[in-house]
Amino acid sequence: MRKIVLFSLLLLLSWPLTASALDSCVVPSGATYNIDEHSTCQSITNNHASGSDIMVPTKTATEWSSGGTAFLNALPANVTKAACSASCGAVTSCSAGGGGESNLYCWATQAAYPAPMSCGEVWTHMSKTGPCAVKDDGTLWCWDNTLATTPTQIPGNDWMFVSADGQSQGCAIKTDNTLWCWGPDNYGQCGDGNAGTTATVPHTAPVQVAGSWKFVARGDNQTCGIKTDDTGWCWGYNYYGQLGNGIGSICHQTSGCTTGAREHGPVAIVGGGTWKFVSVASRTSCGVKTDGTGWCWGRGDSGERGDGVSGANKAVSSPKAISGGGTWLEVYAAVGGLKTTGVAYKWGTTASAGGATPSVIAGGHLYKSISPGSKFCGVRTDGAIYCASGSGSYTYYDTMSPVSGGLNAETAGMYGRCALINSRSQPMGCRAPWGIYPTGPTVAPGGSFTAYLNGGTCAEGCTSETRTCNDGVLSGTYTTRDCTAGQSIGGYCWYLLGGSDKSCDTTCAPHGGCNLTGTRNYVGSSGTNANCVAVLQALGETASAAGAGSHTAGAGCYITGNYWRRNTTAATTCEVEEDSRACACNL
Numbered sequence: 001m002r003k004i005v006l007f008s009l010l011l012l013l014s015w016p017l018t019a020s021a022l023d024s025c026v027v028p029s030g031a032t033y034n035i036d037e038h039s040t041c042q043s044i045t046n047n048h049a050s051g052s053d054i055m056v057p058t059k060t061a062t063e064w065s066s067g068g069t070a071f072l073n074a075l076p077a078n079v080t081k082a083a084c085s086a087s088c089g090a091v092t093s094c095s096a097g098g099g100g101e102s103n104l105y106c107w108a109t110q111a112a113y114p115a116p117m118s119c120g121e122v123w124t125h126m127s128k129t130g131p132c133a134v135k136d137d138g139t140l141w142c143w144d145n146t147l148a149t150t151p152t153q154i155p156g157n158d159w160m161f162v163s164a165d166g167q168s169q170g171c172a173i174k175t176d177n178t179l180w181c182w183g184p185d186n187y188g189q190c191g192d193g194n195a196g197t198t199a200t201v202p203h204t205a206p207v208q209v210a211g212s213w214k215f216v217a218r219g220d221n222q223t224c225g226i227k228t229d230d231t232g233w234c235w236g237y238n239y240y241g242q243l244g245n246g247i248g249s250i251c252h253q254t255s256g257c258t259t260g261a262r263e264h265g266p267v268a269i270v271g272g273g274t275w276k277f278v279s280v281a282s283r284t285s286c287g288v289k290t291d292g293t294g295w296c297w298g299r300g301d302s303g304e305r306g307d308g309v310s311g312a313n314k315a316v317s318s319p320k321a322i323s324g325g326g327t328w329l330e331v332y333a334a335v336g337g338l339k340t341t342g343v344a345y346k347w348g349t350t351a352s353a354g355g356a357t358p359s360v361i362a363g364g365h366l367y368k369s370i371s372p373g374s375k376f377c378g379v380r381t382d383g384a385i386y387c388a389s390g391s392g393s394y395t396y397y398d399t400m401s402p403v404s405g406g407l408n409a410e411t412a413g414m415y416g417r418c419a420l421i422n423s424r425s426q427p428m429g430c431r432a433p434w435g436i437y438p439t440g441p442t443v444a445p446g447g448s449f450t451a452y453l454n455g456g457t458c459a460e461g462c463t464s465e466t467r468t469c470n471d472g473v474l475s476g477t478y479t480t481r482d483c484t485a486g487q488s489i490g491g492y493c494w495y496l497l498g499g500s501d502k503s504c505d506t507t508c509a510p511h512g513g514c515n516l517t518g519t520r521n522y523v524g525s526s527g528t529n530a531n532c533v534a535v536l537q538a539l540g541e542t543a544s545a546a547g548a549g550s551h552t553a554g555a556g557c558y559i560t561g562n563y564w565r566r567n568t569t570a571a572t573t574c575e576v577e578e579d580s581r582a583c584a585c586n587l
Contacts, residue, residue: 027054027079047078054079104133105407106418114405114419117151126420128371128413129218130165133420138175142167155205156180163218171218172206177228179213180206187237188264189223195264209235211266219280225266230274230290233266240283241317242298244269248317269297270318277330279372284333287319292327294337295319303348303356304334310348310356323357332372336397342366342381346397362398369411383408385419404444430469443469489538490531492518492584496539504556504583518584523557524567532557532566535582557582 027033027046035042035056046054054076075081104123105114117123117133126133132142132154140159141151143166152167156174164170169183171190181190182203188195191209211233215226222236222243234243238261241248245267269275269287277288284298284305296305297319303310306322322331331337336346336358344367345358365386367378376397377387385403388396403419412419430443443449448468467476487494492515497507508514523532535557536542541564558565559580 025056027056029053043082044075045080045082047080048076049078103421104418105405105421107403107405114403114407114421117418123420125161126411126413126418127162127164127170128411129163130170131418132162132164132166132170132172133418134159134162134172140172142170154182161214161216163216165218165220169202169218169220171209171216171223171225173213173216177212177214179209179211179216179225181209181218181223182206184220185264187221187262189218189221189236191223191235191265193265209266215276215278217278217280217285219282221282222280222285224269224278224280224285224287226275226278230276232269232273232275232278232287234269234278234280234285235263235266237262237283238317240299240315242280242283242285243267244271244285244297244317244319246270246318248315277328279330279332281333281335283315286322286331286333286337288328288331292340294322294326294328294331296322296331296333298333300348300356302334306331306337306345306347306356306358308357330370332370335372335376336361336370338367338370338378342368344370344378361400363400365400371412375417377403377412379409379412379419383410383422385409385412387412430467430474443467443474445469487538489535490518490522492522494535494539495583495585496541497581497583504581504585507583508585515584519556522584523582527566529566532564532582536564539582541580556584 025033025035025044027044029046029048029051032043032045035044044054044056048054056075056079103121104117104126106117107114122136123133124136130142132140134140138158138160140154140156140162142154142164143151154167154170154172158175159172160175162170162172164172165183169189171179171181173179179191181192182205183190184202185192185194186200190203190207192203192207193210194207209225212228213225214228214230217224219236222234222238224232224234224244226232232244234245236243238245238248243263245263248261274290275287276290279286281298281304284296284300286294286296286305288294294306296307297316298305300307300309300314300316301312305316305320307320308323309320322328322337327340329338329340334348336344338344344361344365346361347355347358363386365378366381367386368381370376370378375387377385378400379385385407386400387403389399389401407419408422409419410422430445430447446469448466450466465476467474469475495507497504504514504519520526523535536559541559556567558567559582
């Protein structure tokens with residue numbers, strides 16, 4: 001048991017021990033705990049020089065309401081108090097506090113208020129290049145949409161670092177320094193050494209890359225990493241020399257190279273030296289050596305390498321120094337980089353308007369971290385998040401504006417849509433939960449919106465309610481609804497989709513998701529014409545003629561004019577463009 005400091009015990013003994021007094025709260029050394037009683041909350045931080053735990057008594061209802069001076073003013077030196085900053089609603093008594101420390105916040109647009117991805121969870125690392133993050137319990141989660149809804153756990157545990165484009169492809173490192181990758185492996189991006197024909201099949205679960213690793217950067221075509229001995233390695237597609245191994249435009253494998261050059265296992269970056277950071281783009285790679293020098297290799301037609309070179313056929317297969325010298329923290333091909341001075345630079349964004357040498361991003365901000373991608377963002381040295389207002393041109397980086405919410409961030413990433421937040425100075429916004437319509441809106445503190453449970457149209461039987469945001473807590477009682485009588489057929493809940501450029505995914509989102517298997521088996525390639533008729537009649541539709549038609553866009557029961565058609569091909573997607581369609585949703 002940890003030592004309890006004497007003055008805290010004296011403080012406790014001097015407390016009024018009435019019948020209504022509550023238990024005490026032990027705050028560990030260096031920790032912040034929220035003491036929440038009687039609808040009032042105080043956040044206590046223990047930074048006492050003794051390094052010992054502090055025992056703080058909770059108060060009676062009368063003392064809370066009257067602001068008893070003993071609790072408020074007699075705390076030991078460097079044991080401080082503050083108003084609690086609620087994280088996803090009221091904190092519990094004697095709970096770890098800190099105003100949402102290490103919470104993962106995401107936002108839909110720059111003007112929207114960021115909302116926490118989940119309540120009461122601590123995150124330790126996030127991917128800058130795609131939607132994946134690691135919790136403090138070592139689990140790894142990814143999602144394939146902007147607002148971090150419906151995350152999927154990647155198999156395994158004890159993860160500590162991730163670089164991914166989402167649950168479909170990525171690489172991650174465990175606490176034992178083993179490296180694992182998943183997703184497409186047609187160019188050897190997964191690095192497991194498999195050069196056979198099965199390499200064309202995406203890995204749905206992580207496969208191990210040989211060696212001991214501390215850093216990884218995964219891309220669409222190639223992957224680069226740093227081993228625990230600080231040596232740099234790359235693998236995957238190498239037609240433009242983006243692996244940095246001194247070889248390009250040839251097949252350097254004895255088998256499995258049918259088109260282009262590729263490596264199915266790690267190859268050393270030439271030139272020697274040790275590395276502390278690497279990044280990859282589609283055809284170019286970059287890195288920072290331990291001495292702070294910045295380097296890039298691979299394609300440079302549009303000045304992607306920042307080495308002062310651009311023009312057709314400017315690929316190189318060994319690292320070239322980024323122009324201008326200086327010491328770097330991060331460098332990204334075709335985007336820019338961040339020097340140790342806090343000054344951010346840009347280069348190589350689009351061939352027509354870009355530059356082949358680094359130039360300072362305007363605005364005068366100093367950053368401690370930047371996030372590459374279509375929405376360039378940076379975390380200033382004071383923790384404020386600033387993002388570019390546009391995308392796709394060389395000059396849009398120069399118009400940086402703050403993300404709402406008064407956030408104090410450690411790092412921003414996921415293409416400028418999420419951040420790890422240490423604290424906040426303003427009330428939190430809210431995000432609508434998955435399963436209602438509209439899906440995923442972010443709501444400013446105190447703001448409201450109308451949520452529909454039937455796809456957003458108020459026809460007969462429309463069900464809706466007003467959802468109000470109160471500092472991260474969204475009012476309301478439901479997320480989905482039961483299937484309306486007459487629509488439950490064959491074990492699925494059916495809805496009629498009308499208009500073009502729509503999908504069953506969108507229609508089924510408020511009802512638990514699209515049931516591809518149900519659509520296919522009941523009225524699709526394994527179904528019957530009679531089943532399709534039953535569905536249409538239950539939805540109030542009639543048809544003057546009947547027939548089966550082949551539709552490649554997805555499986556289901558269609559209406560075209562006065563005719564209905566049952567899809568006879570296997571479903572690969574819910575999306576379709578037709579006059580009307582019956583969608584099978586999960587009950």
